[in-house]
Amino acid sequence: MKILHTSDWHVGKQLRGMSRLDEHRAVLAEIAGIARTEQVDIVLVTGDLFESAAPAPDAQRVVWEALLALRDACPQVIAIGGNHDNQYAFDAWAPVFHAAGITVLGHATRADAGGVVECTTASGEPAVIALVPFVSQRFAVRAEQLLELDMAQSTGLYAERMRVLIDALCRAFRPDAVNVLAAHCYVRGAKLGGGERDAQVANEYGIEGVQLPVGAHYVALGHLHRAQRIEAPAPAWYAGSPIQVDFGEERDVKHVLLVEAAPGTPARVETRPLRSAWTLRTLEGTLDEVRAQAPEVGDAWLRVVLHEPTRAGLADEVRALLPRAVDVRVERPEPEGQPEPSRSRRGRSARELFAEYAASEGVDDERLLQLFARLYDDALAEVR
Numbered sequence: 028m029k030i031l032h033t034s035d036w037h038v039g040k041q042l043r044g045m046s047r048l049d050e051h052r053a054v055l056a057e058i059a060g061i062a063r064t065e066q067v068d069i070v071l072v073t074g075d076l077f078e079s080a081a082p083a084p085d086a087q088r089v090v091w092e093a094l095l096a097l098r099d100a101c102p103q104v105i106a107i108g109g110n111h112d113n114q115y116a117f118d119a120w121a122p123v124f125h126a127a128g129i130t131v132l133g134h135a136t137r138a139d140a141g142g143v144v145e146c147t148t149a150s151g152e153p154a155v156i157a158l159v160p161f162v163s164q165r166f167a168v169r170a171e172q173l174l175e176l177d178m179a180q181s182t183g184l185y186a187e188r189m190r191v192l193i194d195a196l197c198r199a200f201r202p203d204a205v206n207v208l209a210a211h212c213y214v215r216g217a218k219l220g221g222g223e224r225d226a227q228v229a230n231e232y233g234i235e236g237v238q239l240p241v242g243a244h245y246v247a248l249g250h251l252h253r254a255q256r257i258e259a260p261a262p263a264w265y266a267g268s269p270i271q272v273d274f275g276e277e278r279d280v281k282h283v284l285l286v287e288a289a290p291g292t293p294a295r296v297e298t299r300p301l302r303s304a305w306t307l308r309t310l311e312g313t314l315d316e317v318r319a320q321a322p323e324v325g326d327a328w329l330r331v332v333l334h335e336p337t338r339a340g341l342a343d344e345v346r347a348l349l350p351r352a353v354d355v356r357v358e359r360p361e362p363e364g365q366p367e368p369s370r371s372r373r374g375r376s377a378r379e380l381f382a383e384y385a386a387s388e389g390v391d392d393e394r395l396l397q398l399f400a401r402l403y404d405d406a407l408a409e410v411r
């Protein structure tokens with residue numbers, strides 16, 4: 028059977044205030060197109076469909092349409108909640124999605140309460156899929172335990188609880204079926220994409236690759252934004268996000284994973300690059316150097332780091348040159364030679380002191396000095 032694995036859509040995520048809904052719409056349609064052409068039997072969406080727990084209606088529309096398009100393309104669509112999603116809302120919507128032929132699970136639960144999905148493909152192959160939506164550390168490690176335990180002990184307790192949960196669900200695996208675990212969690216040692224904001228990654232609440240079930244044909248992971256295979260007893264992959272979510276991911280090629288599996292043999296996994304979303308790119312240099320690169324940046328979203336003495340309106344000049352620059356920052360050139368010892372302020376004029384301050388901040392803008400002088404004179408005239 029064929030499984031399409033996608034994850035971490037983060038629909039509703041803005042880039043420095045710019046909407047990316049059009050890109051999400053395009054890339055999710057691209058994924059549905061792949062599901063259709065490849066005639067996949069099962070689509071797994073392993074969490075963080077949304078950027079936030081309270082997604083705006085237009086973001087919700089993009090996700091609902093994407094799930095329905097996937098359902099049109101493929102008989103079995105399964106989505107689990109990630110830490111960015113409103114996991115309670117996922118569970119509340121689940122019956123509505125069920126009516127539409129889509130399985131949604133917000134919180135981890137017992138096998139017989141929706142924690143394990145069994146299905147049979149059109150060609151008659153059975154599949155058993157254990158679902159582990161994101162489990163927060165507050166759920167797995169209680170407050171009074173947190174008070175007693177040190178960090179290593181509480182992360183260890185979390186990993187142990189996750190192992191018990193995963194083992195309990197994977198007991199449903201059968202020798203005659205394709206057995207899959209779908210989970211939204213951090214596996215220690217995996218590489219971050221750079222756009223993940225969560226404390227869940229930074230503070231090491233996660234599991235070890237060796238905790239993943241030996242009996243799985245495939246382990247579908249969500250949470251990290253970079254597609255990658257994990258060291259584990261079974262083929263285990265993060266699908267990564269379908270768009271470059273933030274500038275830390277600008278070198279990542281985004282993928283979906285196509286998994287070919289049969290009972291009795293480990294899965295074969297193929298990455299399929301996605302091309303619909305714009306890329307993210309950082310340009311760095313003096314204004315002239317950045318200007319020279321302008322013709323070849325195409326549609327990329329840009330972060331511009333200028334090495335240039337700053338002046339009022341400099342960011343506007345960059346944005347006029349590069350309309351897709353969403354982040355402009357100025358890095359002061361390193362002062363040459365030894366820093367001058369600070370001189371006494373006594374007996375020096377305010378203008379002189381301000382000019383010295385501006386120079387020390389890397390500001391080279393005569394207009395600013397003149398404006399300061401005018402305001403200063405006005406202020407003095409007020410007090411006289």
Ligand SMILES: [Mn+2]
Nearest residue numbers: 075109110250
């Ligand atoms: Mn996540």
